[in-house]
Each structure stands twice: as structure tokens, then as C-alpha cells.
Amino acid sequence: MFFCDELGTMPAFDILPLFSAGRSRRLTLVPIIQSLAQLEKNYGKEGAEILTDNCQDTIFGGFAPNSQTAEVLSKALGSRTVMSGSISRGKxxxxxxxxxxxxxxxxxxxxxxxxxGHFIVMKTGTHPMQTRLRLFLEWGITFGEPYQVPQRAARKVYYASKAELTSAIYRAFPLRTGTVNYHMGKEQKQK
Structure with missing residues (x-):
């Protein structure tokens, strides 16, 4: 899980592929912004749309009085049909x-x-809802001690060549007798 707090205020970095392909790689991204305009400023109109379109859950609230983001999210919530009436009196x-x-x-x-403390939650496939979220301090979360990153949290990544990968696959899953091996572009009949 990758929390991107104040994403809109940070200089732009190459994060768009993470949003587009991250979920299929079991990566959860939590971008936290104050205004949609911040995203557009840093990532351009198209980049901001890519970021927002790839968010399956949206939680918002606490808008500034002149917020344009409130206009956009009001439209995103959709509409409902209500009964309206009027009464007029003549002589x-x-x-x-x-x-x-x-x-x-x-x-x-x-x-x-x-x-x-109240927010609107929009989730793909469900109707929006209004909820109250308690401030983290009410959960007993404090910042008394700095967080320690586990020793093996960041590991060095090693890359293998195509030949090494192919060889490892054939060792782990040997071909059965009588099958055709197309290894390295050469057709060979197994004995």
C-alpha cells in the first residue's frame, strides 16, 4: 500500500503507470489531494484524468468556500428525481x-x-454514502516514536536474461517424452 499524501503539492513524477497497471500487480495506491486543480497543474488535463479515472474509491469532504472541486464532485455524484410544487393564489x-x-x-x-469529520464516499459499483470518520487521534494513534523500517523491507532486485529464465523453467517443468521443444527458436523432438 502506497499512501501519497499531498500528492497535488509535490512536483510531478512518473506515477501514471502505477495508477494504470498497479492494481493488477497487487499495488494499492492512496492519493490524497486538496484540489483536483493541483493534479491538473502538475500532470496536465490528461494526466489528472488518468489519475482520477483509475481511483475505484473516492472519499471527500472539508471543501473551501470557493472550491471548484466541489462543483466537479457534485456532478460526479449524479442526480435524483424529486417532486417540486408551487401554489398560486388568485383573487x-x-x-x-x-x-x-x-x-x-x-x-x-x-x-x-x-x-x-463527515465525508462522502463513492465506490465503484455502489451508491455514494455520507459517513463520519474519526480523527486518527481518537483511535489512539500518536507520533511518539519514529516508525522503524524493517531490515529486509527493501531488497535488491536481480534480473535474469531470457536464456536463464527459459533454462530455469525447463529445469522446474521438464518436457515429457515425445513432445516438441521450440526452445531458443529450434524445433527438437524429445526422446
Missing amino acids: NDTSQSLQMIERPLMTPDELKSIPK
Whole structure:
């Protein structure tokens, strides 16, 4: 798991392939940003779209009063159909009108007024939900002692040539008698 806190404020680095192919390699990325505009500034419009499109879970809240990100995420939440009505009174009669209208699930102003500690969670394949997340201090997490990286956490990576890999595979999984071996581009009949 790779937490990228303040990703939007760091200088751009070649992270796009991690987002595009990381999940298939069992890599979990958690980008944490304050504004979608930060991503666009550092990674360009296309790069920012790649980053956001590859996020299966999105948690947001605590918007600034002038946040443009709230506008974008309001649209991403989608809309719902609600009943709207009006009543008008004339001199002699009153008329009532009811109709179904579409409105955002949450308007940008509603997103900006979410109480501190409350967030909206969007997950692929499910409906969005509003939740409360406790501050890490409420879980007993402190920063008293620095985190120690285990001794063998970072290991040197060794690369093998194609011939070494092929040889190791044939040693581990020998060909059965009577099969054709196309090893190294030469067809050989096994005896």
C-alpha cells in the first residue's frame, strides 16, 4: 500500500503507470489531494484524468468556500428525481402545481457545508454514502516514536536474461517424452 499524501503539492513524477497497471500487480495506491486543480497543474488535463479515472474509491469532504472541486464532485455524484410544487393564489381561487424535477444528489453548496469529520464516499459499483470518520487521534494513534523500517523491507532486485529464465523453467517443468521443444527458436523432438 502506497499512501501519497499531498500528492497535488509535490512536483510531478512518473506515477501514471502505477495508477494504470498497479492494481493488477497487487499495488494499492492512496492519493490524497486538496484540489483536483493541483493534479491538473502538475500532470496536465490528461494526466489528472488518468489519475482520477483509475481511483475505484473516492472519499471527500472539508471543501473551501470557493472550491471548484466541489462543483466537479457534485456532478460526479449524479442526480435524483424529486417532486417540486408551487401554489398560486388568485383573487377568487388557489391553484396548486406538482411536478417531478431532476436535482443534484448534493449541490456544490451542500458539499461545502458538510460538517467537519463527515465525508462522502463513492465506490465503484455502489451508491455514494455520507459517513463520519474519526480523527486518527481518537483511535489512539500518536507520533511518539519514529516508525522503524524493517531490515529486509527493501531488497535488491536481480534480473535474469531470457536464456536463464527459459533454462530455469525447463529445469522446474521438464518436457515429457515425445513432445516438441521450440526452445531458443529450434524445433527438437524429445526422446
